[in-house]
Amino acid sequence: MAGRAAVPEVIWARPERTGRGPRPAYTRADIAAAAVRIADAEGLDAVSMRHVAAELGCGTMSLYNYVPRKEDLYELMVDAVSGEHELWEPGGDWRADMLRVGRQTRELMHRHPWLPRLMSPVYGFSPNALRYLEHCLACLDPLDMTYGMKMQLVGMLNGVVTMYVASELATAERTRSLPWSEEQENAARIGYLGSQVATGAYPRMAAAFSEDPGPIDPEAVFRFALERVLDAFAPKG
Amino acid sequence: MAGRAAVPEVIWARPERTGRGPRPAYTRADIAAAAVRIADAEGLDAVSMRHVAAELGCGTMSLYNYVPRKEDLYELMVDAVSGEHELWEPGGDWRADMLRVGRQTRELMHRHPWLPRLMSPVYGFSPNALRYLEHCLACLDPLDMTYGMKMQLVGMLNGVVTMYVASELATAERTRSLPWSEEQENAARIGYLGSQVATGAYPRMAAAFSEDPGPIDPEAVFRFALERVLDAFAPKG
DNA sequence: CGTAGTTACGTACACCGTACGTAATGCGCT
DNA sequence: AGCGCATTACGTACGGTGTACGTAACTACG
Structure with a gap:
């Protein structure tokens, strides 16, 4: 009877070390770091239990002593990079602070392009996620609003940032392991789009595409x- | 020499029927419908090439005559359910129209809980996606704004709806195939969250949780x- | 000091996407 | 009418996946 858990468990509620038995060879941080290294270098799909174990230098099944399911490995990864958020002393200008938060999140996601795909509301309980959320609320202290409303604001900000960066990165991530280049794939899609719009079935989209976009600055x-x-x-006026 | 394509192709640009050879046994719509049926009933992870083929009643590899990669099967699925969008004659009140669009998208995603996970900016070129976008732009006709700005509006609206519904559905989808119930998993997470907040490390979150939420109406x-x-x-005032 | 709980990890299973080869089919052309 | 060949159909096979399970080594506690 090895006593394998059959009860729902949040990985953060399970202690890293129980005291009995041999000293574990790795820490959660080690494992998360290894997985993040792989995801950064080879993409999220390269993050397999075998691959991570090899990166750590241990047997595949040993990982399951630390992480009950692969899903939890993802949770570890998200928490690890969430720790890269720089938290500062809010300066009293909540608008500036929140813009800074958003910009930082975007940079984080550019550094770890797999993050948007893993961003899930159920991961909101990890230690670093809690610290991040508390920091956002601290930034919003000057704002006269219920906490419930502030949570909605933070949620929507995060959602918009995630969506925005996801659309920035989607094609790049998608074509990373395809035999043709991103440019080729994009060209194929744009070409088809043009042919469809040219049929005249979508007059407003045609107008949109013929419109002068002006200078495009992603930032x-x-x-x-x-x-x-x-x-x-919080309307300005 | 079977002439297998080694060139980037948008599935919508490839004709369904070329005219030569035996008549294909199924249409794209058949295949998409089968995949959607499976995803609705057993979740997105149950959508495998083998499973879809079995649902259609054909050999696994026959599917590859219709769909070059599994990714394209996903694209077919998204397009198929996008066709469920009811498009009406815009009534001149763009606000009401856009709210209706948003509500409809949410209902669509509740009907097909796997949709948020597949929502990707690169799928924006499918026939039904184009019709949907054109319809949104038609709703926005009364608004004095560049098409570029309108596109951003539509994009953000879709993004927010997707994020919102994703967070509504995340736990349900996640625990669908787990041995314990969604309630158990939620209880575990909430319990852990409470214990963390109780440490006093997150004063604002503690305040947020002790705040009277008032009547909660998801709608x-x-x-x-x-x-x-x-x-x-478009500020109201 | 025994023993119970842990760690480590090899083996095995079911399933996945899909490359490839072959047989059957029926359209388009002469 | 009938030939040629592009296309469809699909069985087999390969390398990958997550992970259940069994066993051996180890160590902190009673």
């Missing part, structure tokens, strides 16, 4: 999106 | 979120 577009969210919750 | 919260987005782009 500015991103900032604009963030400000729309902030405006929505 | 109202959703509507509120949508209206925040609309307000952001």
Whole structure:
């Protein structure tokens, strides 16, 4: 009877070390770091139990002593990179602070392009996620609003950032392991889109595409999106 | 020489029937419908090439005559359910129209809980996606704004809806195939969260949780979120 | 000091996406 | 009408996946 758990468990509630038995060879941080290293270098799909175990230098099944399911390995990864969030002393200007939070999250996701795909509301309980959320709330202290509303604001900000970066990265991530280049794939899609629009079935989209887009600055577009969210919750005027 | 394509192809650009050879036994719609049926009934992870083929009643590898990669099967699925969007003649009240669009998308995602997970910006070129986008732009005709801005509005609205519904469904989808119930898993997470907040390390979150949430009406919260987005782009006053 | 609980990990199973080869089919052309 | 060949159909096979289970080594506690 090895006493394998058949009860729902949050990985963060399970202690890393119980005291009995041989000293574990690795820490959770080790494992998360190994998985993150693989995901950064070879993409999320390369993160398999075997691969991570090999990166650590241990047998595949040994991993299951630390992590009951692969899903939990993902949770470890998300928490690990969440720890890269730089938390500062809020300066009293909640707008500036929240913009900074958003920009930082975007940079984080550019550094770890697999993050948007793993971003899930159920991962919101990890230690670093809690610290991050508390920090956001601290930034919002100057704002006169219920905490419930502030949570909604933070949630929507995170959601918009995630979606935005996901769309920035989607094709790149998707074509990483395909035999043709991202440019080729994009060209194929744009070409088909053009042919469809040319049929005249989508007059407004045709107009949209013939419109002069003006100078395109991704940073500015991103900032604009963030400000729309902030405006929505606390109109400037 | 069977002439297997080694060139990037958008599945929508490849004709369903070339005219030569035996008449294909199924249509794209048949295949998409079978996959959707499986995803609805058994979850997205149950959608495998073998399973879909069995549902259709053909050999596994025959599917590859219709769909070059599994990824394309996903694209077919998203397009198929996108066709469930009811498109109406816009009534001139763009706010009401957009709210209706958002509500419909949410219902669609509740009907097909796997949709948020498949929602990807690269799928925006399918026939039904194009019709949907054109319809959104038609709803926004009364709004004096560049098409670029309107596209951003639609994008953000879709993003917020997707995120919102994803968080509504995440735990349900996650625990569908787990040995314990969703309630158990939720209870475990909430319990752990409470214990963490009780340490006093997160004063604002503690305050948030002790705050009287008032009556909770999911529909109202959703509507509120949508209206925040609309307000952001076109302030009411 | 025994022993119970843990760690480590090899083996095995069911399932996955899909490359490839072959047989049957029926359209388009002469 | 009938030939040629592109296309469909699909069985087999390969390398990968998550993980259940059994066993051997180890160590902290009673």
